[in-house]
Amino acid sequence: MFRLFNRLHEIKEIPVDVMEICEVLSNRGYQAYLVGGGVRDSLLGQTPGDWDIATDARPEDVAALFCKTVPTGIRYGTVTVIAKQLPVEVTTFRSESHYLDGRRPERVSFSKTIEEDLMRRDFTINAIAYEPLHGQFVDPFEGRKDLRRKLVRAVGEPEERFREDALRMLRFFRFLAVLGFRPHRRTLKAIQPGLIGNVSPERVQTELSKLLTAPAPGRILILMKQTGLLEEILPELVEGLGVTQGTFHRYDVFTHSIKALDYSLPRLDLRWAALLHDIAKPLTRSEDADGIHFYRHEVEGEKLAEGILTRLRYSKKLVDKVALLVRWHMFSVHAASTDKALRRFIRKVGKDNALDLVEVRRADILALGKQVEHSGWQNWQTLKERVAGILCADAALNVTDLKINGMEVMGVLGISPGPKVGQALEWLLDQVVEEPGLNDSEKLKSLLHSFSKKQ
């Protein structure tokens, strides 16, 4: 049943390594607290991804106390202790100072108390400390109360906190999405979109990725749109607002994209592809007596998607993958297509992408906002099964699946390494995709003679 308030869990199952580090620090007379996401997530009954320890020991003291340490962020007071099973970040109590235009603090000063350290943290739910040896909380901002109320609220004056570090604005929305929480009104009102330009694209990327892979990030993007922050980060997406699409669609391009995002599987590349698949529609829209058109929006969309994701410093692998999914999302094979047509499709888009495209199509159909008839879903299901079937079968869909390799091609054609070898292999693959029976060493060799003549 949906609960308005969270019942908080006890903090248990703290990894042995983490407990041992706290014990070592405590035995030497230092304070040691668990802080941040680990405390928050375990109070919510989830298994934390990582545990952070805060201490009054100076970084050099921490480094001296443990065998294996890495000075991960020594300037910020963080030492990573390589324990038996996992690395644990140990950070000296800090109070922040000297922010440069909403960037990270230029320098930090260490502080003596956990209370001061908690004061510099972003949200009350992230500013709860737990002393694991005596089982005691330090929670001066009532973070546990906000966890119960499902509220994300800034520590202190929201405007000031966002001005200090503008990334916090995006973290705010990220936590709303990932935790499914409500925004604290004054914190939401304090969003200052213009500041986000001060934050490095890499930091924006990290938070955006977490936001987009949350269970249903659509409502949060809409909230970000209302504050003006979305336009600063993804102006191309906001362009879709009010762009109507004709009878098949119930929503404008913006809303359709947001719905597709929510409907897609929570994998980063699929989520981006769903969000950006129609990104060039505002740019390509035309209208005539036949209705509304978006000619070549997938071709323009590929370029736009590539630009957006490169701007956010995503890896080339992710950029290429999403751009490809956007490029081919209008694919035309369907449940009743011939095997040959399905093989051509898979060859064109690549074996690794065919089923992902079918997945993007599912999100796209659902996001039309129209009742999809049962037969419509059966068709989608059949298409998926047939594509999967062809991928499982032994059909050659890739040059490397051919029963001939580059060396043999060179031998038969009497040529040395060069682009022609690749061209010959591609041509052979074309023949085999049409007629799988041709994938036989001898047959391919004799086929090569006709390639040679054609050239």
Ligand code: ATP
């Ligand atoms: P995640 O589950 O993504 O790791 P997290 O809350 O642990 O979430 P981290 O980025 O690992 O997030 O940061 C650890 C803690 O450091 C946060 O819980 C918060 O207390 C503090 N923190 C992180 N970034 C900021 C920031 N920009 N401003 C203030 N405090 C921050």
Ligand code: MG
């Ligand atoms: Mg963390």
